Amino acid sequence: MPLPPHGRPADEVLAELDALQGGDVDWKGGRVFSLAYFAGDEIYGVARAANDRLLSANALNTAAFPSLKQMEADVVATVAGWLGAPEGVAGSMTTGGTESLVLTVLAARERGRQMGITEPNMVLPLSAHAAFEKGAHYFDVRSVRVPVGDDFRADPDAMAAAMDENTVLVAASAPQYPQGAIDPVEEIAALAAARDVNCHVDACMGGVVLPYLRRLGEPIPPFDFSVDGVTSMSIDLHKYGYTAKGASVLLHRDRQRRRHQTFVTDNWTGGLYGSTGVLGTKSGGPIAAAWAVLQHVGDDGYLELARVARDAQVRLRRRLDAIEGVSVLGDTPATLVAFGVDGADPFAVADLLAADGWYVDRQGPPPSLHCTVHAGHAGTVEAFADAVEAAVASARASAASGEAGAYGTLD
């Protein structure tokens, strides 16, 4: 579309923008089990209003925007409080789980360099998020992937065997994305502590929800800074914090470790440049939205949202378990559910669901379908399970096959 020679009226442009979204998934209607989170119009409205107020404020330099410095500090303190962080914990906000994980790899490489490690590697369960690979690619750290157990949890013995004198980082997830399993953090952190290397817990999915599920009586194993040896954690607020996209927190056990994530230079004519993240200019909008949504929802609100999400996930799992040919993968202790399909191609099932207006992630190995269940699914999981049942029957009858698709975007 060419740039119009003369500007068009705002109403007309915005109407066209709305029309463009006609083909997008209905993420507020409880029919999308990936990518977006929704806890009602009120919370969404707070995120929008706060985002709007600081959209063009720049968190690159908080001397100019002390409001953003304050908001970031408040958000980091709240998240640290959820996760048993010790006195002296040091954190910052990033734009998402990927940036948090990429910086985790950078920080581990830099600490390794300080220890004289010049050919660093990181040891990860096969289930750890793809963003770790992005960090390894960007920062030239070798990724050593270790198979997970039959329960989809990391295997600490296999990780121990894969570690060597060049290992700068080991990781666990709470929970991991593909099957929603919670890794044995205590055992993995002990491996890291024994070699004095970094141990990151990727709680991008669980950092908000797991502390509340524990308070609700769910048997959540130790996964946070209360575990000795855990040196850093990532927590996404644009997932179960139900705030605007562009908000994650990366916490380090102490300031010394966070220093390895920070970049500083004066090697140009523009003066001293320093930043804790990948970006330079950074919109204040998502920081403000995160701050405002945390304040608006509050402790009791997050407790209730966690209860509602978990209840929806438990109901969905129960229904999926009852569908012939559907097998749920692993114990699903948090709010995610993945399932395989016997006697039919799961991706054909996903195609049929998509034709019916339901969106699930396609993944593998093993070929399976992924559902991230949040509070916005409270009223739709039964209808979704009905749709899965019908789609499985139809895919079996037709023996159709579907496309595996991609988690991200390929151009």
Ligand SMILES: Cc1ncc(COP(=O)(O)O)c(C=O)c1O
């Ligand atoms: C466990 C885990 N880590 C990291 C990420 C990456 O987060 P983002 O998509 O915000 O970059 C995700 C995304 O789903 C995730 O589930």
